Structure formats: C-alpha cells, structure tokens
Amino acid sequence: MLYIxxxxxxxxxxxxxxxxxxxxGVHNTPMSAIGKAAETGMGTIYNYFPNKDALINEIYTDIKKQEKLLFENFEADKPIKTQFENYFTIAVDFxxxxxxxxxxxxxxxxSPIITERSKEEGRKSITPIFELLSVGKEQRIIKEMDTEEILMFIGGAILSYLRWYFNQTKKNETSLKNQVIMVWDAIKE
Amino acid sequence: MLYIxxxxxxxxxxxxxxxxxxxxGVHNTPMSAIGKAAETGMGTIYNYFPNKDALINEIYTDIKKQEKLLFENFEADKPIKTQFENYFTIAVDFxxxxxxxxxxxxxxxxSPIITERSKEEGRKSITPIFELLSVGKEQRIIKEMDTEEILMFIGGAILSYLRWYFNQTKKNETSLKNQVIMVWDAIKE
DNA sequence: CATTTTGGAATGAACATTCATTCCATTAAC
DNA sequence: GTTAATGGAATGAATGTTCATTCCAAAATG
Known part of the structure; x- marks a missing residue:
C-alpha cells in the first residue's frame, strides 16, 4: 500500500x-466494513482512532465544525426578513x-452516546439567528416569545423539511419556498 | 414462576x-436485560416472541395502534381553527x-429496520387532520399548498416541541400555547 | 401423570480490539 | 552511489467479549 x-x-x-x-447504519457496520470501505486494514484504523466510538465522534464533531463555519460571515445588514430567509436557506442547502x-x-x-456529545456543544453556531430574532423582536417584526422557543420551532421546520426532501423522489423547487413562507408567517408578529 | x-x-x-x-437504548439492551426487567427468564420471552426484532416490532405497532385510536371520535363539527388546536394538543398530550x-x-x-415498518403504514391515522386541511383550504382559511407539505410541517412542529419538552427541566404551560399559535399562523391563509 | 410453561445455562455467531509481523521510505554508513 | 539499518505505518489473523437464540431440566398446571 502506498504511503499517504x-x-x-x-x-x-x-x-x-x-x-x-x-x-x-451505525450499529450494523463492523470495523472490518469500514476498513474495506477505506481500502485499508482494520489495524490501520486503530492507528488513527482509539476505538469505534472515537471515530464516530470525530465524524460528528467535523460536521458540527462545518455547520458553525456556515454562518461565519452572515450578512447582518439586510432586512430582518431577508436575513431570516437567508439563514433558513443556508441551513437547508448545507x-x-x-x-x-x-x-x-x-x-x-x-442514541445514548449523543447525549454527552450534544451537552458540550453550546449555542455558538446559532449566534446569527439568535441576534436576528432579538433585533426582530425589538422592532416588533418578530413575535414576542422566548427566543429558545422560536429557535426550536425553526429547527423543527428545517428538520422536517429535510426528512421530507430526502424521502421525495421528485425534488420540487416550490416546496422550500413554501416552507420559508410558513415559518416566516409563524414567527412574524 | 406463577402462572399468568x-x-x-x-x-x-x-x-x-x-x-x-x-x-x-434499543441496541444496548440484551435479551437477558429484558428478561430481568420483566422478571422472567429469557426462554419465556421466546415463548411469546420469535425473536428480539419481533418483540420490538410489536411494541412499535402497539404504539401505532394507540395513536390511531386517539382520533377515533374526533369532533369534525367545530370551527377549523378549533379543530386544528384540538388535533395538535391531542397529539402532543399523548x-x-x-x-x-x-x-x-x-x-x-x-434505524434501517424502521424503514420497512413505516412503509406499510398508510396515512390512516391522520385522516382527521387531512380532512381538516382540505376543508380549510376550500374555505380559504388554510394556505393553498400541497396538503402533504403542510402535514409534514405540522409533524415537524410536534416533533421538535416534544424533543424540547423532554429536555426541559421546568415544564412550562405557555410554551405549548405559543407553539399552537405559531403553527396556526404558519398554515392559515 | 401428562402437558404446558418457565428459567437460565449452554451454544455459537458477530464483532471490537490487539499484536506480532511485514513493508517501505528515509537516513546512515561505507 | 550503493548498501545497510531504522522507525513507524500497515496488516489481518487471533483473541476475548457480547449477545441472540436454543435447549432441556425443573416447576406449575390440570
């Protein structure tokens, strides 16, 4: 095998x-299968990761890291509604x-493992949307509700849309627009 | 020991x-643990279920059955908005x-197993909400969008609320009301 | 006492992890 | 420039563990 x-x-x-x-499926994939997929021996994997769990954890944190990067330079100078639409679309597109x-x-x-993972993760990645909602509430554009609650609502909409999207055979452009409309109507004052 | x-x-x-x-966790519970929990031997469990998967499947279908029962005698004579509020609340409360x-x-x-399970399940359980949305659209109370799409949206809201609720330490009455308001605003015309 | 039900030890398959060995690129020696 | 030594990366067979499932002796039932 070539050295890399x-x-x-x-x-x-x-x-x-x-x-x-x-x-x-995470629980139905033996390390041997991962080795085969990576075209390497099982032993090699253990040179890089102490165990299967650590490997899975690293995939998880890598994704989380990329998620955070998404909103690194989020334009906070647009109208609230535009900002919201951008946020929603960026998250879904990702x-x-x-x-x-x-x-x-x-x-x-x-999964029980995740529980510990998610605890450490803070609200870092959603700072821009947090900001956006605060300002929106001040300007009476957004409903006067607990920000956490609104955030959860938006998150739920993103999740359900994605689930639906990945089960769909014929991908449809309008459906995303409809989602954005619904969520906006939900949170606007 | 005793016969039941x-x-x-x-x-x-x-x-x-x-x-x-x-x-x-489903994947971390050996049959022996289930036996201990049920205060019975493993062999006994196998008298009632051919294998672990069948046992899990039966729990699943039992819950599904109860879910269906929830809307058995749903009052379809109330105003659309009331009906919607009832539907949402019943589902969450369950x-x-x-x-x-x-x-x-x-x-x-x-999980990969579920995929097959969910396929067979039709739209049976959600007939009342399906009806509700159809009528609502005719009367121009509900947005003119694909019913599937609205359904998915509502489902997402229920799911995210429940997840949030079960992570909350201090359970809050208003939060459910706020949810209902947001979802209604989302789907109303 | 014949039949049914139970409990849990025994079995074997699947799997995560280990480790002795192989293999190579780099460096040292000449 | 050629050859020999070195370190560390790669490998996968071997190991030990964790289960789902089987099996049958003992207990309960009728």
Missing part, C-alpha cells in the same frame, strides 16, 4: 466511514448538498 | 421491555403522557 501523509489518510478513513455508516451529513446526524440523534 | 394468563404475561413483557429499551412511547419512537426513527 497522516492527515490525508485520516480524512480518507473519515469520509469512507461516513459513507458506509450512513448506508449500513444538508441538501451533504446528504450524508444529514443522514448521519439523524442516526446519532436519540 | 398468556395475554397478560405478554403485556408484562412488552411494557417491561419498553421501559428498559428506552432507558438503555406523548407527554407517555414519554416512553415518544422516546421509543425516536430511537426507531432512522
């Missing part, structure tokens, strides 16, 4: 693992463009 | 299993009163 620099090899394993874990990220996260959700 | 009529014994196993499966049902369903979702 450490960082690159790790990435190869991570991305091959993501692919097969999503396809076969997962539509990375179906495996979505499917992987769906699998981890509700 | 078949039907009852089966229920004991089912409910003990539900409890421990939710607590430990799971709030049966937390384990919710947590169990959450665990099955996204």
């Amino acid at each position: 620099c450490k960082v690159e090899k790790k990435q190869i394993i991570l991305s091959a693992a993501l692919k097969i874990l999503v396809k076969k 997962f539509i463009n990375n179906p495996n990220y979505f499917l992987f996260m769906e699998q981890l959700q509700a | 009529c078949k039907v009852e014994k089966k229920q004991i196993i089912l409910s003990a299993a539900l409890k421990i499966l939710v607590k430990k 799971f709030i009163n049966n937390p384990n049902y919710f947590l169990f369903m959450e665990q099955l979702q996204a």
